[in-house]
Amino acid sequence: MIENKIVLSVGLNSIKRSNTNRNVFHLKKIFFDLREKEILAIVGPNGVGKTTLLNSFLNLLDYNYTIDGIISLMGINPLSSSEKVLTNLRKNVTKYIFQDAANCFDPLRKLAYYFNSTINESELDSYLSYFLLPTSDNILNKYPGELSIGMAQRLAIIWGLLSKPQLLLLDEPSSALDAPIINLLSYKLKEWNEKNNSSVVLVTQNIDFAIHTATYITVLTKDGLIHNDQNDISYLQKYLHNSSDESKS
Amino acid sequence: MKPCIELNSVTYFHSNSIGFTYSKNRILNNVSLNIYNGEILCIVGESGSGKTTLVKIISGILKVNSGTINYSKELAGSKKSIQILFQNSDELLNPFRKVADVLHDAKASEKSLEKILSDLNINKHLLESSCSSISGGERQRIALARVMLTQPKVLILDEPFSAQDIDSKENFKSLLTHLKKNQKMTLIIVTHDVSLIENLADRIVVIFGGRIMEISDTKKFFNFPRHPYSKFLLGSTRYKLPVESINTQFEDIKSICPYYSRCNKRNEKCIDDIMIHSEENSYVFCNNPYEETSNEGK
Numbered sequence: 001m002i003e004n005k006i007v008l009s010v011g012l013n014s015i016k017r018s019n020t021n022r023n024v025f026h027l028k029k030i031f032f033d034l035r036e037k038e039i040l041a042i043v044g045p046n047g048v049g050k051t052t053l054l055n056s057f058l059n060l061l062d063y064n065y066t067i068d069g070i071i072s073l074m075g076i077n078p079l080s081s082s083e084k085v086l087t088n089l090r091k092n093v094t095k096y097i098f099q100d101a102a103n104c105f106d107p108l109r110k111l112a113y114y115f116n117s118t119i120n121e122s123e124l125d126s127y128l129s130y131f132l133l134p135t136s137d138n139i140l141n142k143y144p145g146e147l148s149i150g151m152a153q154r155l156a157i158i159w160g161l162l163s164k165p166q167l168l169l170l171d172e173p174s175s176a177l178d179a180p181i182i183n184l185l186s187y188k189l190k191e192w193n194e195k196n197n198s199s200v201v202l203v204t205q206n207i208d209f210a211i212h213t214a215t216y217i218t219v220l221t222k223d224g225l226i227h228n229d230q231n232d233i234s235y236l237q238k239y240l241h242n243s244s245d246e247s248k249s
Numbered sequence: 250m251k252p253c254i255e256l257n258s259v260t261y262f263h264s265n266s267i268g269f270t271y272s273k274n275r276i277l278n279n280v281s282l283n284i285y286n287g288e289i290l291c292i293v294g295e296s297g298s299g300k301t302t303l304v305k306i307i308s309g310i311l312k313v314n315s316g317t318i319n320y321s322k323e324l325a326g327s328k329k330s331i332q333i334l335f336q337n338s339d340e341l342l343n344p345f346r347k348v349a350d351v352l353h354d355a356k357a358s359e360k361s362l363e364k365i366l367s368d369l370n371i372n373k374h375l376l377e378s379s380c381s382s383i384s385g386g387e388r389q390r391i392a393l394a395r396v397m398l399t400q401p402k403v404l405i406l407d408e409p410f411s412a413q414d415i416d417s418k419e420n421f422k423s424l425l426t427h428l429k430k431n432q433k434m435t436l437i438i439v440t441h442d443v444s445l446i447e448n449l450a451d452r453i454v455v456i457f458g459g460r461i462m463e464i465s466d467t468k469k470f471f472n473f474p475r476h477p478y479s480k481f482l483l484g485s486t487r488y489k490l491p492v493e494s495i496n497t498q499f500e501d502i503k504s505i506c507p508y509y510s511r512c513n514k515r516n517e518k519c520i521d522d523i524m525i526h527s528e529e530n531s532y533v534f535c536n537n538p539y540e541e542t543s544n545e546g547k
Contacts, residue, residue: 016423045414046386099385099412100339132295146263149336150296150441172385175411178295178441180485205386205414 004036007167007199008057012069015049015056027053029107029224030069034167039193039200041214043207050203050218051099054169057201058090074166095165099172101153105144112140119162127158131184149174157185161192168200174209182206186213252283253306253324253403253435259316261302265354276302278507280316280318284403287433289425291446291467293482298454300439301336303456304405307437308333324402332401334393336408336439341392344381348391351380355398365394370420374535385412397428403435404428410445422449447471452530458507465531475526475538478508506535514539 010032017025027049032039044050055061057071059078071079078089090096096105105114115124115136125136131154133139144152153176160168174182186209193200204210210217219226254327259293261277276299278544284290284307292300305311308316308331323329335341342351352362366373369390383391389412398402410418426449428434440446446453446467455478463476474480480487506512512519514537526533 022266045391046412047384051384100337102337104340133297148297154296172412176296176408176441178293179443181296181526183485195400205412207415 004038004197006033006072006200007074008034009072010034010057010069012056012067012071013067014139014248015052015061016066016068017052017064018066025049027220027222027224030220031181032218032225032227034199034201036197037194038215039189039202039213041202041204041210041217042220042225043204043210044220045218048075048222050220051171053220054096054171054201054203057169058094058096059086075097093165094165094167094169095160097156097160097171097173099175101156101173101176102144102147102149104156104159105152107143110141110143114159115140115162124158124162127161128129129199131186132160132181133158150178150181153177154181158193161188162199163233166198168198170200170202173202174206182209250285251321253286253321254284255319255381256280256282256307257319259306259313259318261299261311261314262307263456276459277306280456280461281460282454282461284435284437286321287429287435288451289429289436289438289449290454290529291450292437292454292456293441293443293446294462295458296441299459300408300456302405302416304333304437304439307331308352308405329399330402331405332396332399332403333405334389334396334409336411338385338389338392338412341388342380344379347377347379348383349376351391352376352395352398353394357398361398366399368424369394370417386414386417389413390417395429400432401434403437405437405439408441409438410440410442410528418445425449455482460507461492461532461534462508463531463533463535465533471530473539473541475531475533475541477512477514477539480539 010030012030013025014026014028015030030053032040039144042050042053052061054066056065056067057073057078059081061067067079071077073089074093076085076089077087081089105111121136128136128139130133133154135152139147139155147155153173157170157173160170173185189200189202190213192198202210202214216227258274258279261276262275268339292303294300302311306313311335320459342348369388371387373392375387376389380388380391389409393406393409409421413421422445425436425438426482429436438446438450450467453463453465453467454461455465455476457478463474463479465468465475465479470479471483474483504510506515506523509515509519514535518536522536523534524536526535526538
């Protein structure tokens with residue numbers, strides 16, 4: 001059997017954060033490979049470092065962090081490459097939808113700015129109606145502040161899907177969406193991923209969503225990233241509970 | 250029982266609004282609602298349907314365009330009595346300030362501060378860090394602690410569960426029931442996650458396209474949703490509903506009922522009239538709601 005190409009390969013011994021009054025914060029033992037047409041979901045308790053991990057894939061962490069390890073994104077190590085290569089990685093190879101989706105958009109620019117250059121209109125319209133949003137001439141001459149947060153989140157996801165990156169990073173894509181739309185999103189992500197030979201890394205608190213969407217689910221704890229191939233729910237819940245018990249004591 | 254907040258045919262519109270409304274850019278359209286002392290009221294609905302606008306109007310941040318809001322004497326007296334926790338976890342706290350300073354804004358005693366920190370499961374070492382360096386879920390919990398320190402009589406929570414992990418969600422739920430029982434606080438919770446509120450809410454308000462679709466007791470709502478949208482909403486939680494059955498290619502027909510174009514029980518009457526079916530404590534705003542006696546809904 002021919003295996004698909006590896007898109008993202010991560011081998012991190014630790015990520016440390018210093019220079020705060022808080023206890024030195026670190027993640028350790030994170031190892032995984034992500035291939036084409038795969039969706040990886042990362043779940044874990046609050047404050048364990050899920051967003052920090054996503055940021056490290058594109059070298060977005062500031063000087064307070066020290067990273068020990070290797071990341072390979074399409075054969076390039078973003079931790080030790082020049083600004084030019086990094087810009088290309090961030091702009092063309094990947095798309096990163098942040099946690100508070102309303103902040104993805106510049107509040108002073110109309111939404112048309114984001115959708116004018118790259119997009120073919122019929123595709124945009126089909127996505128808009130699929131995600132139960134108003135039509136494009138209705139929505140694109142508005143400012144982001146005029147949208148509700150759930151609408152902004154859906155638009156940000158559509159923006160990500162339309163630009164067809166090799167790797168799509170989604171930080172809590174379902175946080176402001178209601179159940180029918182999460183249903184739609186889960187279905188669309190799988191279909192899109194298969195069609196475009198892309199891969200997706202998904203950080204979420206919604207375990208149901210993760211189980212229905214991801215190829216495999218990992219749990220991020222203070223002791224590292226725990227893999228599980230069979231998507232067993234009881235296994236996931238056990239780890240989520242254990243890790244938060246430790247933080248209580 | 251006399252309501253503590255009373256909304257009478259409230260309408261709110263914005264000149265540039267694009268909410269999920271089909272009628273003259275109205276975000277809220279003819280909303281009437283009574284809120285009683287000491288209850289937990291949950292507002293559910295599609296995103297963009299006007300849930301946040303409704304709670305902002307209740308808390309007095311936005312002024313209504315027509316209609317009235319009446320507060321009871323208790324609430325009208327003090328500005329502090331209604332408090333709201335906003336939705337966007339990034340913008341809840343000033344990123345340049347320390348967590349401890351933020352919490353001291355409420356001017357509460359050390360004792361009550363410690364109690365709330367342990368109630369909300371906030372680690373004490375967080376107090377010394379700055380608000381920009383903590384995670385989204387932690388930020389949400391600290392903002393809730395600050396709001397609770399002011400001891401409001403009505404507490405409005407806009408999507409309080411959105412960034413929380415499983416344990417914190419359970420923790421939140423038990424804390425909220427405790428608040429209701431012991432301090433007789435009135436709680437208004439806005440959420441899109443219907444499965445979470447099953448054991449929490451006393452009454453549920455379903456809102457779609459700026460109109461109230463159904464007001465119902467929680468038990469009744471979960472056993473037998475009567476409005477077609479409520480049924481659709483409950484059916485799609487826990488992935489019971491196949492995606493194909495969600496009609497996304499709907500026609501854009503102007504009608505008084507915002508759910509008209511997606512409704513599977515519509516008829517010609519729905520275009521210009523909505524009937525109100527009321528039983529004790531429950532109202533359905535639909536011409537053909539599902540009936541409890543018939544088998545078609547099961």
